[in-house]
Amino acid sequence: MGTPGGLHSDFETLLTRFQETDSVRFEDFTALWRDMKFHTIFYGRTRHMEKNKFTKEALSLAWKYFLPPYTFQIRVGALYLMYGLYNTQLCQPKQKIRACLKDWDEVMKFQQDLTNAQHYDASYILRKLRLDKAFHFTAMPKPLSYRMKKNIPRTEVTEEFKEPNDRVMKLITADTLEEIMNIHEHYQEMKQIISADKSQPDKALSLIKDEFLVNIKNLVLEHKQWHEDKKKLFTKVKNEDDQKEKEGSSQELEGSERAGALAKIKSKAYSIVTQASKSRRHRQVKLEPLESELVKKLGKTPCSKRNKEKLESEEETSSQIKDFPAPKRKRRC
Amino acid sequence: MQTRLWRDSELRRSDMAADRLGDGGGGSSGDGGGFRFPEYEIPELNTKPFLVKALGKLWKERLVGARDFSLEPPAPGSLTGAGGGEEDAAVAEDLGCSLETATELSLVCGLDKLKYCEEEDDPEVIPEDTNLVTLGLRKRALEHREETITVDRICRQETFAYEMESHAIGKKPSNPADLVNEGELILTLNIFYPVIFSKHKERKPYQTLLVLGSQKLTELRDSFCCASDLQIGGEFSSTPDQAPEHTSKDLYKSAFFYFEGTFYNDRRYPECRDLSRTIIEWSESHDRGYGKFQSAKMEDFTFNDLYIKLGFPYLYCHQGDCEHVVIITDIRLVHHDDCLDKTLYPLLTKKHWLWTRKCFVCKMYTARWVTNNDCFAPEDPCFFCDVCFRMLHYDSEGNKLGEFLAYPYVDPGTFN
Numbered sequence: 001m002g003t004p005g006g007l008h009s010d011f012e013t014l015l016t017r018f019q020e021t022d023s024v025r026f027e028d029f030t031a032l033w034r035d036m037k038f039h040t041i042f043y044g045r046t047r048h049m050e051k052n053k054f055t056k057e058a059l060s061l062a063w064k065y066f067l068p069p070y071t072f073q074i075r076v077g078a079l080y081l082m083y084g085l086y087n088t089q090l091c092q093p094k095q096k097i098r099a100c101l102k103d104w105d106e107v108m109k110f111q112q113d114l115t116n117a118q119h120y121d122a123s124y125i126l127r128k129l130r131l132d133k134a135f136h137f138t139a140m141p142k143p144l145s146y147r148m149k150k151n152i153p154r155t156e157v158t159e160e161f162k163e164p165n166d167r168v169m170k171l172i173t174a175d176t177l178e179e180i181m182n183i184h185e186h187y188q189e190m191k192q193i194i195s196a197d198k199s200q201p202d203k204a205l206s207l208i209k210d211e212f213l214v215n216i217k218n219l220v221l222e223h224k225q226w227h228e229d230k231k232k233l234f235t236k237v238k239n240e241d242d243q244k245e246k247e248g249s250s251q252e253l254e255g256s257e258r259a260g261a262l263a264k265i266k267s268k269a270y271s272i273v274t275q276a277s278k279s280r281r282h283r284q285v286k287l288e289p290l291e292s293e294l295v296k297k298l299g300k301t302p303c304s305k306r307n308k309e310k311l312e313s314e315e316e317t318s319s320q321i322k323d324f325p326a327p328k329r330k331r332r333c
Numbered sequence: 334m335q336t337r338l339w340r341d342s343e344l345r346r347s348d349m350a351a352d353r354l355g356d357g358g359g360g361s362s363g364d365g366g367g368f369r370f371p372e373y374e375i376p377e378l379n380t381k382p383f384l385v386k387a388l389g390k391l392w393k394e395r396l397v398g399a400r401d402f403s404l405e406p407p408a409p410g411s412l413t414g415a416g417g418g419e420e421d422a423a424v425a426e427d428l429g430c431s432l433e434t435a436t437e438l439s440l441v442c443g444l445d446k447l448k449y450c451e452e453e454d455d456p457e458v459i460p461e462d463t464n465l466v467t468l469g470l471r472k473r474a475l476e477h478r479e480e481t482i483t484v485d486r487i488c489r490q491e492t493f494a495y496e497m498e499s500h501a502i503g504k505k506p507s508n509p510a511d512l513v514n515e516g517e518l519i520l521t522l523n524i525f526y527p528v529i530f531s532k533h534k535e536r537k538p539y540q541t542l543l544v545l546g547s548q549k550l551t552e553l554r555d556s557f558c559c560a561s562d563l564q565i566g567g568e569f570s571s572t573p574d575q576a577p578e579h580t581s582k583d584l585y586k587s588a589f590f591y592f593e594g595t596f597y598n599d600r601r602y603p604e605c606r607d608l609s610r611t612i613i614e615w616s617e618s619h620d621r622g623y624g625k626f627q628s629a630k631m632e633d634f635t636f637n638d639l640y641i642k643l644g645f646p647y648l649y650c651h652q653g654d655c656e657h658v659v660i661i662t663d664i665r666l667v668h669h670d671d672c673l674d675k676t677l678y679p680l681l682t683k684k685h686w687l688w689t690r691k692c693f694v695c696k697m698y699t700a701r702w703v704t705n706n707d708c709f710a711p712e713d714p715c716f717f718c719d720v721c722f723r724m725l726h727y728d729s730e731g732n733k734l735g736e737f738l739a740y741p742y743v744d745p746g747t748f749n
């Protein structure tokens with residue numbers, strides 16, 4: 001049975017509005033939830049069986065938004081959505097959220113992300129769902145009944161909610177890099193033309209570092225390399241997993257190796273997360289490693305000074321709330 | 334002839350064969366291959382084979398037992414939202430935040446934030462001022478339902494189905510020893526009826542049972558009831574009172590399950606025959622490309638020991654030729670809200686409502702007799718309930734009148 005048409009569109013309306021808030025705070029989510037009177041989604045004089053079926057479908061649809069490839073913010077929204085649906089449903093006993101083995105590892109990674117970024121409200125809610133025993137721990141996402149279906153509906157991913165593969169590469173393509181190079185060349189030529197000594201631009205016109213362009217190019221290449229390494233590491237980890245299955249004996253050793261590799265990625269990924277402004281924290285999670293590289297690189301050139309100062313000033317604010325990142329007061333400051 | 338044979342059986346067998354070839358000829362169960370994550374073989378349809386108990390192991394490695402799958406009810410403090418100081422301390426420790434933060438979290442994330450307590454908030458009534466698409470659609474569907482009359486029958490069937498599905502939910506055993514073990518797996522099985530009515534072409538009728546991973550295959554075999562187990566052989570027109578003494582289940586005890594290249598035969602009784610031998614010999618005597626089938630004792634295996642694909646059609650055969658397709662649709666860890674009384678498993682949770690064959694005379698009661706060459710009957714064969722059968726065919730002293738052959742009949746719908 002397909003998901004009832006309305007659910008899809010109602011979920012997306014709620015999540016789109018949540019996306020527009022640029023926040024991952026539960027408080028902001030509940031404001032929207034209440035505004036849409038979302039708990040009434042279960043209302044109406046329907047039969048028990050229908051209620052069960054509808055609730056199951058609602059929970060399993062919400063679960064889909066809780067997983068990659070959706071953005072961090074959408075996934076937090078989906079977590080809140082599941083929490084809302086689970087607790088306001090009218091079934092007795094409550095219908096459970098189906099968590100399958102393959103997805104659970106993603107959930108654990110996500111939980112780690114939440115903890116590291118100190119999104120306490122989201123962590124709290126995930127913890128609470130687990131404590132309330134809201135999950136069925138299953139083999140597969142849905143029961144498989146070998147129904148001879150003529151057309152199995154394809155699950156489509158909402159593009160607007162998706163994590164772009166690589167924001168940097170999207171922003172700076174080979175074409176734009178070439179364009180920048182051309183502009184730079186042109187710029188240098190112009191400077192030479194208006195300078196006294198035509199072979200060399202005037203010192204007074206030297207407003208940017210000469211190696212500026214080379215630096216950008218290297219940064220982009222470095223980022224690309226990092227991205228590829230990450231992918232390789234990911235597949236390596238996967239292969240190790242497969243190996244582990246085959247061998248089974250040396251499980252522990254490889255497990256710790258894998259844990260080490262993951263820890264390395266994570267420590268890199270979150271190295272300056274706590275320094276970021278809290279309202280944007282959810283966005284920075286994914287971009288951090290690049291920015292930290294950027295800061296290092298740009299730190300060598302004079303023009304980056306301002307940038308650095310800005311980051312530091314943010315650090316100041318965040319240290320003020322470090323001890324109290326609870327959602328409510330956080331939003332005020 | 335094997336009239337009850339499932340029509341697709343030929344097709345299915347070749348599927349199984351193909352699957353075995355794909356297996357690379359390796360062992361069918363128990364080895365390291367079982368520790369794989371269950372994953373799709375055919376997307377949305379069925380998984381690759383895996384060892385059932387490996388799934389339980391993988392889950393338990395990932396979960397915190399007491400917290401995630403203990404069979405204790407959820408902590409009462411965690412349900413009300415604002416927990417006490419103890420709860421806050423636990424939150425603070427888990428999240429690595431201060432106690433103050435934990436206290437605030439329990440308020441900010443409270444369930445009261447999800448609901449306005451408005452005056453007229455009746456879950457039965459769809460609010461007028463809603464913008465939710467779901468509610469608009471539901472409203473129209475419910476209005477349409479009210480206008481049509483067909484609801485009654487659907488409604489009754491659905492109530493029946495709902496009661497069947499939920500009757501054992503949350504049940505606790507009277508004897509603590511019968512409590513289901515924590516971390517136990519529950520498997521959902523669909524067992525199809527061997528009947529082929531044309532009206533069931535699209536959807537074959539089946540029943541759904543829940544079994545525990547630790548249960549033996551024989552426990553399912555013993556609890557599963559099929560009309561052919563109750564068939565009574567023989568013609569009884571002269572002695573109708575002597576008819577129902579032995580049912581087929583008592584007489585023909587052999588049976589097997591087929592999963593992933595192995596026939597699991599019921600060998601508990603000396604009179605049990607290895608029903609699968611014919612098939613295995615047939616497969617081996619000619620080079621039929623079916624690979625090597627194995628044979629095992631049904632009573633030696635639990636569901637945990639099985640190597641299976643979820644969603645894949647397997648086989649249960651009894652009475653020599655009564656074949657049922659068996660599909661394991663789901664496996665999960667047992668939950669606090671499940672039926673926790675071990676003795677109630679295998680637990681029937683769904684049954685297809687089969688049309689019963691009614692008595693030709695009264696058109697009211699389910700048929701219990703079928704006659705041939707019946708001088709009183711307008712059709713051949715003809716079906717009768719017990720009362721009408723006797724009234725029509727015998728005098729008040731019970732003497733047979735006229736010519737006819739009579740066989741006891743067990744309607745598949747008897748189990749509705």
Ligand SMILES: [Zn+2]
Nearest residue numbers: 559561655656
């Ligand atoms: Zn049967």
Ligand SMILES: [Zn+2]
Nearest residue numbers: 692695718721
């Ligand atoms: Zn009758």
